[in-house]
Amino acid sequence: MRRLSEMSLDELYDVEEKFLQELDSGEEKDWIYLEIVEVYEQIFHKLTRLPLIKRKERKVEIEYVTKQLVKYLITYGTYLKTQLKKDDFTAIKSFKKALNYERTNPIAHYRLGFLAYKEQQYAEALHYFEKALQYQNGYPNKRFSLNEQQMYYAHLYLANSALFVAEKTYQSMKKLPDHINKEKVPFSELSSLYDMLQRNETILKTQAFIKVTPSGKTYCSKEECDRVFMAPPANAVILYFSDRENIVTFNGKEIALAVNPAEMLCYFLLKTNQKQPARKSDLEDFFARKGEDGEVRKNTFIQKVNRLRNKLNDIGLPFIIESCQFKGETAYFYNGSVDYLIMYRSDYTFMFDDTL
Known part of the structure; x- marks a missing residue:
């Protein structure tokens, strides 16, 4: 593959499309956030060095690329070196870089x-x-x-x-x-x-962390969350957004998840049930790209949810996310077959809701 700096704008947008498809596939690849930021940086570099009259003509395009850069630098800033582990040094660089584009x-x-x-x-x-x-x-x-x-x-x-x-x-x-x-x-x-x-x-x-169970939520310290995680309740799925990684555990087996599938699991646990399942329009925040009609593609939606379900099944967790037909569409919901415990920093911002 040619170096990004050698590519034309059209070629860079082709690479962008490929990476956005990768993100929506549900695959966890530790290089993808870094790569997509570098693509947008190259596009931004080329657009902002066009003659003034051309820059004015492509103002909307420049605004889109700037928004994408800020989005990936902030939302995924801690994962730019490795998707599954948070890194303070990389996070600081990412947030400062985001401020270069939006101070x-x-x-x-x-x-x-x-x-x-x-x-x-x-x-x-x-x-x-x-x-x-x-x-x-x-x-x-x-x-x-x-x-x-x-x-x-x-x-x-x-x-x-x-x-x-x-x-x-x-x-x-x-x-x-x-x-x-x-x-x-x-x-x-x-x-x-x-x-x-x-x-x-x-x-x-x-009050550094919040613990959420089906019966409600309480504040707690990080140390208390760590103790619970080290000795979790039996037959309950534990989702822990720790300071280092996002981990799901069930009866002694665990898996680290990228931020996107981890938050999607959180959404299913907290926001859905059999009477109120999630359709693709409800989960659009978890998808990097949409079809020409502005909607998430049905196959992309189903594929991404199934990848999450399969990852949970790999640690022995029975299928707690069921599919159904709702208002003529494929939808998914948490069936309540096992209890859950979710732990996250009390100032954490979820993609799908700022007020949990």
């Missing part, structure tokens, strides 16, 4: 703030959370806006980042010579700030 994207700033906070880079985290909240106002794309939970955490992280920066500054002040720092700030006067910091840290830790 006002709130969720990219939010994710960069979280990763900086995680590494105790509090001044940097402060900057990103401030930007996330600033750009949230009036941002038009709901998919990359902050949901209510993320808004709440952004304020908590912002407050704590500022407190940590203040603490570091105070500790530096204490080291100043007495003839410069004549009136030392009494530690007791800062105790209320430390109390606030500690309270916020406790909230961030104890």
Whole structure:
């Protein structure tokens, strides 16, 4: 295959079509997200270097490619090296690159703030959370806006980042010579700030994850999720969106899933039943391409769901996703034959719903 930089725009769009077909097939290939980003980068590069009059004529095309770049860099940013394992270093590069194409994207700033906070880079985290909240106002794309939970955490992280920066500054002040720092700030006067910091840290830790079962959802810590995963209940399917990978386990057997099939399984478990099955129009967010009529192709839909069902069957999970006919279409639903437990970060944004 020729290098992407040597291809014409038409050839690059042919490669794009091939990769989008691969994504919709349900196959998990660890190179595909990286490749599709590189294709869009080459298309963007060629389009934006056309003469001005040509760029104006192809404005809609440039906007489409920009949106695709931002989508893949943010949604799949943590999987650009390997689809099944998350990687903070690659994620940071991806989110920063997304901001090169759309500097006002709130969720990219939010994710960069979280990763900086995680590494105790509090001044940097402060900057990103401030930007996330600033750009949230009036941002038009709901998919990359902050949901209510993320808004709440952004304020908590912002407050704590500022407190940590203040603490570091105070500790530096204490080291100043007495003839410069004549009136030392009494530690007791800062105790209320430390109390606030500690309270916020406790909230961030104890409400870091959400556990969902058929009976409802509860907040919990990451440590509690890890303990549950290490000793899961019998005869229940466990879907864990951990900080490193997305894992499904059933009675001691497990499989790692890419983000797309993992979220599709989550959708079936939480959103469907025999009376309310999912048709292809309900699952269109999980498909990279549509037909000329703007709809997901029936065969693509069936193939992708069947691949997910087969992967679950490989770990001994009975078919919990059944097919049926609903309003004249093929549809699928969770049949409730085994219980489920889903665990995910409480500020996680699902493709299909921001408000779980």
